[in-house]
Amino acid sequence: MQAQSSLYKLFTFSELEQYLQQYQGKVVVVNFWSTWCRPCIEELPYFERLNEEWKERKVKVILVSVDFLSEIDSRLVPFLQKKQLKSEVVVLNEKDPNEWIDRVNSQWSGAIPATLLVDSAGKRVAFAAKPFTYQELQKFVQPFLQP
């Protein structure tokens, strides 16, 4: 496996769950994507924008890449270098998706893009397996913002 990079963090699903704990007090938007997935790439700018524009409103975006582990260096790293994403990127260090998809949401078939919302108390409050426009994304997150 590749060495940890400044461009991304490499986590198993359990490690990711643990990592998210530190963001209690914020609404965390966890977007599952891959460089392979066209609608994912199309909606990435909206997640970047939300992360920036709603920073003050205590929203934190985490982009979880499910790219093939064998192609992190050849595909994901060049993509990240080119895009210079501001949101945090996590690479999921898992082999069999069947082992972790249910742990994200039991209703999820594994189709990406998919987005999970964790509220400021660390509770999973919403999940959607579909692409968003910026307005749709705002509407998805809005109800869970703190007053």
Place this chain on the structure above:
Amino acid sequence: MKLISLILLVLVCMTENNLIEDVSAGPKVGEKAPSFKLKNVDGKMVSLSDYADKKGLIVVFSCNHCPYVVKYEDRINELNKKYAPLGFPLVAINPNAPKVAEDSYEKMIERHREKGFTFPYLLDETQEVAKKYGAERTPHVYILERKGKDFFIRYIGAIDDNAGDPNAVTKRYAADAIDALLAGKEVPVKETKAIGCTIKWK
């Protein structure tokens, strides 16, 4: 009073329709498989009832554009080559054509020829079949077993546990399911999940 009931009924129907878009509303493992009749790349119609003399059928919701499908194309072709002679042929069904240019009927014909696919590649133009099956992504596999005139769903899910690297596969979910059915045994893992491309609904 009647009017109120009618309005309520309409509301209920609308809610259910909305659900179909978001959540899988298809049959579960053990239930009867929905029938279909769709156009193949050779222009002829193919229906589930055409397989009435087979032991079962492997149905793969698929398309051209999805990189996860591309990773699996050769493995899908191999499944048909191995299991068609044993009574479990494969059909691929593309529900994306109305939305994705790369998944048009013409492009399906091209891909089928280029790859030398040995199985029918059917166009689900209205997306009705994908909806009836509750398919959500490509590739999405359904393994059906025939009992008399009817087909029953015995497995829903992934082809195996490693889309990226066929040489690193440790669990051959789809093949194991068919092997079990051929041996008259219960399918060991009846449902799996995998990363794939969202079906592009109209």
